[in-house]
Amino acid sequence: MGRSRGRQINEVGEPAHPPIRLGVSSCLLGNAVRWDGGHKRDPFVTDWLGPFVEWVPVCPEVELGMPIPRATLRLSGEGDRVRMVEVASGRDHTAPMKRYAAKRVKSLRELELCGYILKRDSPSCGMTGVKVWREEATAERSGQGLYAAALMKAYPQLPVEDEGRLQDAKFRENFVERVFAYRRLHGLFARRWTHEQVLAFHTAHELQLRSHSTRAYHALTRQLAAFREVPRRAFREGYEEGFMAALAVSSTRARHAKALGHAVGQLGKRLDASSRAEVDELILQYRAGGLPLIAPITLLRHHARVLEVAPLAGQTYLEPHPMELALRNHA
Ligand code: SF4
Incomplete structure (x- = not known):
């Protein structure tokens, strides 16, 4: 599936801000790719955030070659092992889905995504709390969709949310804030960077960081002070990790x-x-x-x-x- 552009919003037909590229579970855009031939169009995704971003829709199950409509899938747990199986037949799709997911998330790297919105509860796309069935009548909400797991492992700093949590204003603001901050962070490190540039970036984000965690702000400031004591790559990775972790702390x-x-x-x-x-x-x-x-x-x-x-x-x-x-x- 290709990319899909959010609608333009101002009178001259230009977006108010350059579009930011976000991955999205395809059904949330209104694409009829679900197991029952339907979709799960989400107005927050399409109408509210849409004007500001360029979408990269992915339906892991369809891209893997499953038909529309198709048999329903679920996660099935046996001990530590979690498999993706068809409910009716028990057919196991775990290995092909894992192979597909590893390849697909790798292919996203060149698109420089700034965030990802996943469909909740899906055995493929669910970010967290997906039902894992251990016996016919009991399920625990302890699973993660196989595609979502590969995505979040490959891009640990990438802001990721599911559309269910995004109904909550506090998760919504935090997610969008992290998306825009992630883009600025990657803009900083995408070119040959200097200590002075990182310092200017850090200074410009002081109040934003403080609104999440004063402790994290000071920890990052100490990392900056120790810049010459660590290899450049280790410094960059440490700063990126600390910066995104700080913004993930809830503001109050x-x-x-x-x-x-x-x-x-x-x-x-x-x-x-x-x-x-x-x-x-x-x-x-x-x-x-x-x-x-x-x-x-x-x-x-x-x-x-x-x-x-x-x-x-x-x-x-x-x-x-x-x-x-x-x-x-x-x-
Ligand atoms: S939840 Fe994921 S796998 Fe299921 S229809 Fe939506 S995009 Fe496809």
Whole structure:
């Protein structure tokens, strides 16, 4: 299957931001590839995220050569061994699916995906908690689809979610944030990079990292300080791993409030007393749950621009993903 472009959104027919390439379980785009000849079109995927990304749809079962419609499959467990079998006949597809998956995920490398959305519960695509049947009437939600397992093993830092978890606003924002951060990270290391460039990248992400984990931010800062003590490749891999792991830590209102406080600190004495009181009040109201994050962020963006505070204006935290996605607009 080929790539599929999200719809364009502005009046001149251009996307507001360059498209980002995401892998997706094909049925989530509305392609009728499921075992019963149907699809599982997901409006978040197609209508909401679609305008900002270029999709790479993959249906592992169809690409493996299975027909539409086809026999239903499930994971069957015997001891430590998990197999993919047809429910009615017991026919075993484990080995061919594993061979296909290893080859297919390798072929994705050149597409430089920035994330992947998988169909939940599928014995091929399920990311986590897929039913593993141990006896005819009992199943435990301990499995992972065979294709999903190969994908996540090959690309351990790649942001991956399933469409079920993406119904939750907090997983949704975290996933999209990681997708855009992953692209910036790979943009940094895709060319010949210098310590100064990594330092500038790290500095620009300070508040964003702090909004997830201050500890992880400081750990990455120490890695940067020890740059000359480790081989370049080991440094890059360690920084990439630490950076993506930090962003995977859930943000909370308390963590955001702290990051916002650091932002106010960057404005320093240039912010007059009444403006500062206004920002502080918005941060307090946000922390108490009365305002969406976008409220204090918008005011801070304004002050950073008007007062020409470049270090704050350059913080990715102020716009980690397109504003049009409205991910920070919920109270
Ligand atoms: S869940 Fe995966 S294998 Fe099943 S129809 Fe969707 S894309 Fe194909």
